[in-house]
Amino acid sequence: MPLIEVRALRKTYRSTVAVEHVDLDVHEGEIIGVLGPNGAGKTTTVECMAGLTRPDRGTVRLAGHVPWRDRRQVTGLLGVQLQSSGLQAKLTAREAVAMVAAFHDAPADPDELIERLGLGRVAGTRYAKLSGGQQQRLAIATALVGRPRVVILDELTTGLDPEARRETWELIRNVRGSGTTVVLVTHLMEEAQQLCDRITVLAGGRVVAEGTPDDVVARSASSTVMSFTAPAAVLPADVLAGLPGVRQVERRGARLEVAGTDDGVLAVLRVLQERQVEPAGLRVSATTLDEAYLALVRRPDTDTAPAMEEIS
Helix, strand or coil: CCCEEEEEEEEEECCEEEEEEEEEEECCCCEEEEECCCCCCHHHHHHHHHCCCCCCEEEEEECCECCCCCHHHHHHHEEEECCCCCCCCCCEHHHHHHHHHCCCCCCCCHHHHHHHCCCHHHCCCEHHHCCHHHHHHHHHHHHHCCCCCEEEEECCCCCCCHHHHHHHHHHHHHHHHCCCEEEEEECCHHHHHHHCCEEEEEECCEEEEEECHHHHHHCCCCCEEEEEECCCCCCCHHHHHCCCCEEEEEEECCEEEEEECHHHHHHHHHHHHHCCCCCEEEEEEECCHHHHHHHHHCCHHHCCCCCCCCCC
16 A cells, blocks of 8 residues: 555636646655646645645545544655745754654654764854755754654755765755655756656646656667768658657668667667668667656646636
């Protein structure tokens, strides 16, 4: 049974649809990524999971509890770091973690957690004086100090430099390694590829794809791209266009670029062999998660959610 179960989730803000019929499962011990462009409904979805926002329709269960109703039980199970959740500027790192710990019945030791997350040297430093990477580590500490069974991290590495981002990724891996399930909201494809066991892609308030990162790439319209040089007189582009598994063929001078599935690549290679065409400069590359994601969120039917009546 999923640790978190979301069914037919719908949330509107006056006439604006934020989320429409979202289904989502989070299983124990995994890192699941929630991806999508700005305005796709990512933050609204996880706020409903955390009980911070009540949906207009649909159900959410966290270990069997309704988050906005069973607040005490959910508070003990869940840690949350939201995109807009800053700390009071004058609090020191130690004070911030200790303050959050005071709200829990059996919290982790704040000082031990601070050391574990590499903040020992700045434990007495005020929040406003911490670097961006240190502030992100502190956000993780405040989300984990209650010993949560699941933690929600919303756009955790946005604005960090590459080194700080990779350090934060390693922290997230360690969090999962310690037994905490992670829901990671991000729009960074490399982050999703590096960390997530599964991803759910939202666009226009709806789920447009889900599965492992490799599954999402494989199910994209063109999961493989091959290119090679062959004269048009020897191999016209339309000979390849109708092959099974071939989605698109473009000729750029003497060079052909073929996009499609792995089956399409094999079909093209068979034609080359039959026609005794030697493909000069042959290159075959897999579509990246970045490319698959862009294809999904740019589809005409996912640009916007359906118009809804105004909610008073």
